Amino acid sequence: MIGGSYYHRPQGTATQWLGYNPKLVIHCITAMVSPEIVRTVYASWLASRQAVFTVLDSHFDAGRAFQALVALRQGHSARPNARLRYLAVTEVSELSLPWAVLNGKQVPGLHFMNWPEFNVELHLWVGNTKAALQEFQGSFDAVLEPDAHRQYGRRMVRQPLAMHQTESVAVVGAGIAGSSVALALCQRGVQVHLYDQGNGPATGASGNWVGAFHPHITRGDSPLSRLSRLGFEHTVQALNTLTEQGFLQKDEDWATPGHLQTVPVDEAERTRETLLQLAFPESLVRWAEPNSLLPTPLGGLYFPQGGWVKPARWVHANLQACGSLLTTHYNTPVHDLTDLREQHDAVVVCSAEKSIVLAPIEGAKVGVVKGQISKLQAAVQPSVVLSGESYAIAPPRENWLVLGATYERPVLDLNSTPEADELNVARFRAAFPDWQLGNLIDHRCAVRAVWHDRLPAIGPVPNMPGVFMSTGFASRGLLWAALGGWLVADHCLGQPLESKLLGKITPRGARA
Numbered sequence: 286m287i288g289g290s291y292y293h294r295p296q297g298t299a300t301q302w303l304g305y306n307p308k309l310v311i312h313c314i315t316a317m318v319s320p321e322i323v324r325t326v327y328a329s330w331l332a333s334r335q336a337v338f339t340v341l342d343s344h345f346d347a348g349r350a351f352q353a354l355v356a357l358r359q360g361h362s363a364r365p366n367a368r369l370r371y372l373a374v375t376e377v378s379e380l381s382l383p384w385a386v387l388n389g390k391q392v393p394g395l396h397f398m399n400w401p402e403f404n405v406e407l408h409l410w411v412g413n414t415k416a417a418l419q420e421f422q423g424s425f426d427a428v429l430e431p432d433a434h435r436q437y438g439r440r441m442v443r444q445p446l447a448m449h450q451t452e453s454v455a456v457v458g459a460g461i462a463g464s465s466v467a468l469a470l471c472q473r474g475v476q477v478h479l480y481d482q483g484n485g486p487a488t489g490a491s492g493n494w495v496g497a498f499h500p501h502i503t504r505g506d507s508p509l510s511r512l513s514r515l516g517f518e519h520t521v522q523a524l525n526t527l528t529e530q531g532f533l534q535k536d537e538d539w540a541t542p543g544h545l546q547t548v549p550v551d552e553a554e555r556t557r558e559t560l561l562q563l564a565f566p567e568s569l570v571r572w573a574e575p576n577s578l579l580p581t582p583l584g585g586l587y588f589p590q591g592g593w594v595k596p597a598r599w600v601h602a603n604l605q606a607c608g609s610l611l612t613t614h615y616n617t618p619v620h621d622l623t624d625l626r627e628q629h630d631a632v633v634v635c636s637a638e639k640s641i642v643l644a645p646i647e648g649a650k651v652g653v654v655k656g657q658i659s660k661l662q663a664a665v666q667p668s669v670v671l672s673g674e675s676y677a678i679a680p681p682r683e684n685w686l687v688l689g690a691t692y693e694r695p696v697l698d699l700n701s702t703p704e705a706d707e708l709n710v711a712r713f714r715a716a717f718p719d720w721q722l723g724n725l726i727d728h729r730c731a732v733r734a735v736w737h738d739r740l741p742a743i744g745p746v747p748n749m750p751g752v753f754m755s756t757g758f759a760s761r762g763l764l765w766a767a768l769g770g771w772l773v774a775d776h777c778l779g780q781p782l783e784s785k786l787l788g789k790i791t792p793r794g795a796r797a
């Protein structure tokens with residue numbers, strides 16, 4: 286049987302049992318969802334006057350209901366005011382969707398896709414249903430819920446939040462964190478004032494010539510690894526969107542040629558065991574034998590989707606894409622948030638290692654690590670991004686390659702040193718002894734801000750209402766920035782995406 290029943294402002298058993306009062310409950314009798322139900326959800330989405338209309342679909346399967354909703358959207362010219370936030374749960378890991386990013390076998394955990402042209406975002410949990418239904422928290426406007434899952438309902442729903450009126454937000458820091466927050470806010474129609482002490486954007490770590498990004502894996506699949514995969518999806522989609530809009534050029538400003546992370550000989554066996562244990566699809570990661578991809582005596586992890594981006598170009602593209610809603614204030618150091626909090630509806634602190642000074646958090650331990658990268662003439666260009674002992678990135682249209690980076694503590698100054706260049710070269714040679722390197726052209730130093738647990742700090746600052754942060758990116762800023770922008774912008778609008786996994790990166794102190 287295809288079909289089911291639905292309740293509008295329900296008073297029946299479903300609502301009593303769920304213990305909350307959502308605006309709409311779609312209670313499907315079978316896993317299938319009828320066209321009538323889809324039309325009802327669509328009409329409610331269209332009529333919603335909120336910024337975000339949240340649907341929970343606890344039986345996504347192959348995404349039929351979702352596809353039908355998007356198809357309705359495609360067929361109607363009226364643009365819904367509300368963004369559709371579609372939270373979905375599936376135990377089916379082998380997905381066959383008509384959208385590239387989520388095709389094929391999916392790694393368990395949270396996935397993200399965004400269609401700005403339709404005002405639609407999909408947050409898909411792949412894996413065990415019980416865990417998944419604990420994953421999504423917060424309030425929902427509609428719930429698509431087959432009978433079998435009703436037992437988990439009580440945990441998954443809360444009262445809707447009050448709507449916020451957010452018209453103007455101050456963002457401190459014009460690096461990749463701040464520019465991503467600025468863009469996400471402007472995309473939601475918010476006026477942004479961006480402050481930076483530098484004489485332009487990307488003068489800090491985000492001013493590096495090029496950096497690498499790829500999903501990470503660990504034994505036991507730590508939260509850091511799971512979040513890195515989510516961050517990766519946000520990054521690739523953000524870069525793709527900016528490219529489609531003409532603000533970035535693929536292969537010139539960024540690309541995803543693949544990433545080889547070499548592994549020391551004595552760690553190779555354990556790493557291969559980890560790969561076997563995780564059983565991730567080869568489209569995400571696979572073992573590469575020595576000399577199979579590039580001339581190296583070391584085996585390694587190969588991430589076919591791994592990429593590079595020029596961070597400063599990304600920052601500029603973000604700011605360009607903000608359009609007229611953005612006002613920049615360079616040469617303007619911010620020493621205290623009091624005035625900004627009075628002048629704006631919210632303040633977002635994205636000033637890397639200075640964030641914790643502007644927005645102190647009790648018990649937070651934030652370290653600072655200096656790094657130097659070395660730019661060399663590219664005698665030969667590796668076709669993929671390399672890392673392991675050190676990284677090597679060679680954008681194909683440039684005549685240089687970048688080696689890096691050092692980890693230096695304590696940070697006494699930001700001066701480049703010949704010793705750091707030598708170390709970068711020596712580490713590269715340890716993995717690629719026969720690789721020809723050109724002369725040193727330049728070098729650059731910057732610092733990384735590192736939270737005690739190496740996870741970023743993204744979300745509301747405790748005990749400072751109206752203050753948020755997106756920072757603590759350590760060596761993975763290119764994985765966290767787009768995710769951070771997305772999350773913080775929704776926080777500023779009072780409609781954050783709440784999930785267990787994302788809860789791990791909320792700004793926090795270290796446990797005693």
Ligand SMILES: Cc1cc2nc3c(=O)[nH]c(=O)nc-3n(C[C@H](O)[C@H](O)[C@H](O)COP(=O)(O)OP(=O)(O)OC[C@H]3O[C@@H](n4cnc5c(N)ncnc54)[C@H](O)[C@@H]3O)c2cc1C
Nearest residue numbers: 458460461462482489490491496497619656758761762763
């Ligand atoms: C050597 C090196 C190599 C790296 N390589 C990679 C890589 O390959 N891949 C990767 O993902 N990540 C890499 N990283 C990390 C990445 O560069 C950072 O995580 C990222 O750039 C941080 O972005 P951000 O916007 O938080 O900080 P920043 O880019 O440092 O921006 C902070 C901004 O805040 C401004 N600011 C600070 N204080 C104030 C104030 N009081 N008032 C006003 N403005 C203020 C600063 O002027 C600056 O513009 C590397 C980092 C280093 C140092």
